[in-house]
Amino acid sequence: MAGIWGTGRDGASSIVMSGGYEDDIDEGDVIVYTGHGGNDPNTRRQVANQDLTQGNLALAKSCDDGLPLRVTRGFRLDSPYAPENGYRYDGLYTVERYWSQVGRSGFKIWRYRLALEPGEPAPPRRDGAAAAAAGTLGPASRAETTVQRIVRNSAVAEQVKDMYDHCCQICGCRIQTRAGAYSEGSHIRPLGRPHDGDDVVGNVLCLCPNHHVQLDLGGLTIDPSSLVITGNGIPSGRTLTVLPGHVIDRAQLAYHASLFQ
Numbered sequence: 001m002a003g004i005w006g007t008g009r010d011g012a013s014s015i016v017m018s019g020g021y022e023d024d025i026d027e028g029d030v031i032v033y034t035g036h037g038g039n040d041p042n043t044r045r046q047v048a049n050q051d052l053t054q055g056n057l058a059l060a061k062s063c064d065d066g067l068p069l070r071v072t073r074g075f076r077l078d079s080p081y082a083p084e085n086g087y088r089y090d091g092l093y094t095v096e097r098y099w100s101q102v103g104r105s106g107f108k109i110w111r112y113r114l115a116l117e118p119g120e121p122a123p124p125r126r127d128g129a130a131a132a133a134a135g136t137l138g139p140a141s142r143a144e145t146t147v148q149r150i151v152r153n154s155a156v157a158e159q160v161k162d163m164y165d166h167c168c169q170i171c172g173c174r175i176q177t178r179a180g181a182y183s184e185g186s187h188i189r190p191l192g193r194p195h196d197g198d199d200v201v202g203n204v205l206c207l208c209p210n211h212h213v214q215l216d217l218g219g220l221t222i223d224p225s226s227l228v229i230t231g232n233g234i235p236s237g238r239t240l241t242v243l244p245g246h247v248i249d250r251a252q253l254a255y256h257a258s259l260f261q
């Protein structure tokens, strides 16, 4: 009954959560969903690595394109938000981010952070407690853009952007709008669970929108020691521009690279 409905070309239109995956996290309005494959349905344990193909690729496409999908929870799901019986449609969620990591049983899994779309009712808890009080994953603040990227504008991000006068640390471009220069503060290690990156200067880069997306979606990595950038469209040997006074936390670059292996 579990499933991801969709294709790598069009994205995923729906998923069913029915409790087959030991690495899933469900906090109602935020879900960390495990991709498909390599799972023993009897023990629920991972017994092999997962690939970014089929349904897993469809979810990645949904994230890249900002496409919402329908979430249904089944009664076998090990979660306070599972229905008592049967299956319940729980509304539209957005795939905010995807990455790979080694799961509980030691195999590579693909994971997806899903957030309930604004305006959708929160799913009811089995114990009847208020759903709003339960979540600790916390929804990310959203800004409407053409690709629905999540843009966080913290004081720390502003500080880093000012430091570089809005010049991208990867390509050097500086976008000028009628309102001044525009750049984006990009967290190397993502904020919020399960990554728990810090909103500190050492974890933030000043990037143009293209390179922000490429970094967030795993299209480029930055070598923690040499700072050489590897990714589509990046000239060979290009290193990250780092100004004196901007001490980048190299461990966070290693963490980021580990998310997309």
Ligand SMILES: [Zn+2]
Binding pocket: 168, 169, 170, 171, 172, 173, 207, 208, 209, 210, 211
């Ligand atoms: Zn750039």
